[in-house]
Amino acid sequence: MVQNWVPVLVFLILVTGFAVVSLAGSWLLGMKKPRPEKLVPYECGMKPIGTARDRFSVKFYLVAMLFLLFDIEAVFLFPWAVVYRELKIFGFLEMLLFMAAILGGYIYVWKKGALEWER
């Protein structure tokens, strides 16, 4: 089975090589005349105010945490779905329990308002 992965590795090297070579080629062939005005980060034509590495809303962290929880659920569902026909009704009931637990969390998150964006 391991030798099946060799082409993936070769493809990875090929793709990375392609990207690096095109960047290097552009660096060699392109003109290089940096001026301070040219290198200013874009902010509608005026001088940037303050730093760009600013704080951002905590909602993004919340989304990331919820994603982790539900993505783990998806990870468990994948192998279950592949062998589902062998598990028969036992697999169905087991997954029903698992889903019920996840659904409880989902309803709690919804009721808590974590899924509201505009608050």
Added chain:
Amino acid sequence: MIDYLTNRDFLLMVLRLVIVFGGLMGAFAYLSLVERRVMAFVQMRPGPNRVGPFGLLQPIADGLKFLFKEQIRPTGANAWLYLAAPLISLVPALLSFSVIPFGPALQVTDLNVALLVVFAVGSLSVYGIVIGGWASNSKYPLIASMRSSAQMISYELSLTLSVVGVLMIGNTLSLVKLVQSQEGLWLGFIPRWNIFLQPVAFVIYIIAATAETNRLPFDLAESEQELVSGWHTEYSGMKFAIYMLAEYANLIAVSCIATILFFGGWNGPSFGPDWMVMILPTIWFVMKISVFVFFYVLMRSTVPRVRYDQLMRFGWKLMLPVALANILITSLLVALS
């Protein structure tokens, strides 16, 4: 080692790899032209038609122009991350093609967990966006990359969950076996495609894939009117070209997966002499992908953009429960049958 590098299987693999890679590069180049031309026709203007007949040489002109452009790094940008971000975007996007079967014989490698590889590699592309947006040291890219990462991880849930229904029917993670399981016809005229068994999953997949690839109506990451051009505002020249390449690679990759999971992959009528039987599956496959790509291009030029709170509400409160319900109903039906 020498033995391995010169044996027939390895050389065949290299040949297939070159065909796949070359074909993809041509497809990306001309996809950029097709997208601009089709959008132009929708908006009743000619589009790029000056370079060569019908503008067919436009991609080459664009490539040369990208090559000779000056490489700019904004002041205060993080040098290595700014350089690495387009690569982090492109490499995973292209890597998923190493396991996608374009025909019975045209596949770089057949893995038994190919679908898992595609999803694992596909979810890495969010790093390219976040790192690029943060490293630019500019405000618009930062806002866009935060938005985009939240959007992509929200819709990735529905994307992965929509596939579970198909897996319950196919019972395999190998893309080749999934295609083979859809061979043949029902009642003599309906192809045994999974879309007829999993229509809800298909709709969820298509919507989530649109959001994953940051295309309209979900292109909040680069909404021009608010964020200039999103996370690649500070990128120009070849680095920008690599970002665009990654975007097109993602678009074709999700179309490939949609074709394999729901539209029978390379399955189609087979006729004619031996050489036609050999290349027909690949032609069917490419035609099915083209339909999806054309659909995405048309959608880009016809639907308006949604608001960000609408996007998140839609993803978490509608797509996710529907995807879960689809899994439950499918599992019940499979258990009863």
